[in-house]
Amino acid sequence: MPVQAGEAPVPDTDHAPRLAGDLAVWLIILAELLAFAILFLAFAVSRLRHPDVFAASQPTLDTSAGLVNTLLLITGSWCVAHAVQAAECYGRRTTLRWLVAAQACGAAFVMLKLSEYADKAAAGIDLETNVFYMFYYFLTGFHFLHVLAAMVFLAILTVSVWRSQQMAQQVHGLETGAAFWHMVDLLWIVLFPLVYVVR
């Protein structure tokens, strides 16, 4: 019986533990998680050392933009997870639809972040304004580069799926790209409360 879109697929009967995606990307993910952890902790320690600077600067951030960006990355991750599921169960057209939707979420994130940076630049705020903004630009900028990398990764996979007639051969590549995309989402899930929410 064919599975309807949106329904959970038939569970895999093979229950052996399996890492979804390529081992090399997972090793990169671990290195990225470690690098960002150091940056996040440096931000938190710096807030303890310069409470007045952080208290004055943090409220100037647009928390609503941070919220929308969080929702965009979460929704992008949801689309990517659906794309992997579609490659396993529903076929090429559904997979492509989810991949394009994920790219649209990524593109919206990029546009919103650029407009945030433009607003700050127009207000004369840059890396050298104070220690808070140095961290703000460094953390969000480093993350922004990872979003761009994830989008390039996904674009390559989209072309590969579009050209392919054998979806089974695409699943491993999609899982690998998805793992990187979800890591970018995971990092923002920590960054959003740290930089935007908690004051």
Add this chain to the structure above:
Amino acid sequence: MSGEQMNWLSNPINCVWLALVVATLASYTLGEQMAGSAWHAWGVALVFALALAKGKWVADVFMGLRTAPALWRRVVLGWLLLLTVSLGGLSLLG
């Protein structure tokens, strides 16, 4: 709840997305309300607890670590737990 909605929620990916959206909105609302309040410390703890829960859902369901070898799951969730507890603790010290 209609059959179609039941079908939609039977997919763990959809359930996690819904939970992530609700937790994000809750985190944002807490942030807006807690500044200068008497319950600020509890608010900070709750915001980082929500980040921990969100990260776990992404890792387990989206990244598929729930069905991955235990060591990989422990490393990623350990990273998340250590980081959110440390950041929450440092934020409360300030």
